[in-house]
Amino acid sequence: MTHLQPDDLIEADLTGLASLIARQATHAGDFPTRLPALSLHRRTSPTDPMPCIYGLGLGVVAQGSKQVLQQEAVLHFRAGQGMLTSIDQPVVSHVAQASVAKPFLGMMLTLDVSQIMRIASELQLPPPPKAGTHQAIVIAELDPGLVRALERLLGLLEEPELFDHLAPLVQQEIIVRLLVGQHGMALRHLIATGSPMQQIASVVAWLKQNLAEPMRIEHLAERVHMSPSTFRQHFRTLTGVSPLQFHKQLRLQEARQLMINQHLDAGQAAGRVGYESASQFSREYSRAFGAPPQRDIRRMRQPG
Template sequence: MTRLESPLDHAESGLPGLSALIARHAPNAGDFATRLPALSVHRRTSPTDPMPCIYGLGLGVVAQGSKQVMQQEAVLHYRAGQGMLTSIDQPVVSHVSVASVAKPFLGLMLALDPSQVMRTVSDLQLPPPPKDSTHQALVIAELDAEVVRALERLLKLLDEPALFDHLAPLVVQEIIVRLLVGRHGVALRHLVAAGSPMQQIAKVVAWLKQNLAQPMRIDDLAERVHMSPSTFRQHFRTLTGVSPLQFHKQLRLQEARQLMLNQHLDAGQAAGRVGYESASQFSREYSRAFGAPPQRDVRRMRQQG
């Protein structure tokens, strides 16, 4: 595996102000939704097992501790004080690598609305990304101080319910602006650059997510973005790290897992909902992806909270 980032010696030093706010809204180990649907906060009190998942468009932040993200052959270390921007859905395997009861892992995730990003780029009249810049779909970089302050203000607003609905959208807009003009800006601008491969593949990914149960035909997907099938495959793999078929399979399995966890469907019901015609094929592919058959995996997930 290629090592792209290394945790620094001060990986556990963190961002004290942001850490305290996250800890307040994540009082024990687990994942916590907030009043803002796009914002969630997370605490872990020990390192976790590697877990396959798909990161969508958004900003992940580690305020204390660190994580490891495996993206195909690359291993990325993602530590306190850094932000991870995902500009197009990425299948990864991630886990918390530094956490303890005394000094838990503390992080947050802010999902971004692509239409809002696009409008902001237009309003700011930002230039298109340089032609020689690479289309990085996942970028880990130091957080700008002003982004951290804006995130702190967003979390503080959770304690002001009378003002939250009026002010939170303004703070989210500020965060998007600061991301666009900061270290993460080029990756976001690739997403909205008219006709760019990232924008075209993002359209296909959005369609796949909305039509999971539909059969996937490469020729039809390529036609949607006016590419030849071979060019489409090449761009898709470059940006997501996997083939369209593998990506579609991972989307289906992740959605089936959430249906079993959150809606208490059994394996057969979940498999049918996401388009599997064979229960045995679903079970085999699920076990290969998550390391255990559906029922055992869901039971393990519930036991872990």
């Protein structure tokens, strides 16, 4: 009997994972699933670099590759790797390898911080060391157990009568495997009470829920019991941008999604996220996405 080595096992499991994604994502595009936290992605050609914000979650490439620009670093994200984002990160990303014959196939599983905290507590994991750098994005090889768990989750999409009962259990398994694997330290920093990552993450969550509110540094710093200067320093260290730049990017990304998903016009979307000047919104949108709102949305709706 032939025994598979770890690398061979990953390759075998990736073939299965890619097949499961391809059966659900039948053409180029982004595909939500019956699990709100899970989306599937297919591209048949390389894409243009595009600004976006990666939130708390696990991205997986089953076939092809992506390139992600985080601050000044260029991250290469290829098949067989998982990318964990532990705190919202403004990035510029694009699919680097994809063709009709061998499309890019990937998945994104959004994670819930309260569920991570509960499972970490049950596992009785030691707190992370206070010293050292806290990486907000960690790209690491997928271990065979995690790949199999991801396959089980996708396989349940084809068993709708079992999905609601079993999917939550598989989600918990995935979080357990992340916490004890190579991605675990980033998650433990996120949930460590009083850690800079945990404090800044709570501010980011508040900003996302209150996009139309004016942003005041003093108010945000007070929420996490920091001085304004210390708050600015921690915020930039963890997100790569200033609080003001981050808030602007959040607003623009949300306005973009409103125009795509709810078919709002530029003026309506701008007002919804707190812009008082439509011309200022259009200028900042064009700088961020390389085209005025109307032209950009037409481009986004084109398959590819």
